[in-house]
Amino acid sequence: MSENHVIHVAVVDDDARFIQFVLEALATEADMQVVASAPTLAAGRSLLEQPRLDVLVVDLGLPDGSGIELIRDASNRRAGLEVLVSTVLGDEQSVLRSFEAGATGYLLKQHDAQRLRDDIRMLHMGGSPISPLMARKLLGRFQVRDETPVLRESAVSPKGGTDEAALSAREHEVLLYITKGFTAEEIAGLMGLSHHTVQTYIRRTYRKLNVRSRVEAIFEARVSGLIP
DSSP states (O other), X not given: OOGGGOEEEEEEOSOXXXXXXXXXXXXXXXXXXXXXEESSHHHHHHHTXXXXXXXXXXXXXXXXXXXXXXXXXXXXXXXXXXXXXXXXXXXXXXXXXXXXXXXXXXXXXXXXXXXHHHHHHHHHTTOOOBOHHHHHHHHHHTOOSOOOOOOOOSSBOOTTOOGGGOBOHHHHHHHHHHHTTOOHHHHHHHXXXXXXXXXXXXXXXXXXXXXXXXXHHHHHHXXXXXXX
């Protein structure tokens, strides 16, 4: 595989077992390579000098500071670098602060190798993986009392939006599943589509809503009236 098609990954986590898990999970993948790892915030900052870096996997609880500081630094210094939070912290504040700092994915730490590989690929393709539990928690912040269903046409536009910004029926359906906390793989199964096709719908939806993450998409969909 061409070097240009390899996803270069770095891990910042003080748990040596988790770093080893990531190394082993990606070792057999031709399209992924772990290029560096670091156990502290200070060492993690030095990784931002890596010439080849596409995805940064970050824990929030580092021994010398918060991973959110590293996320903020990465966002300011490395345009286009995707940051995936992998942590045991499942509170809303941690999730919101991470996304505000520039993270594009948020997962509760787990040791499912295939899920990790899928989430990194999703992130690199423009998606925003987030643990379903976290998505449901955040959705509750934007829940409205009026749950009366709204009938919509085949193309759905945000309130005040243009025709160019209208979501297709498929994109709107994907958006509804996203707000319910389903992963791209689960959505593909529910809709009878390929994972790649669903990822394409997700990217188009995010672009039309002018958002970068699942959390932002949920909020924008609520505010714009795209979901009841």
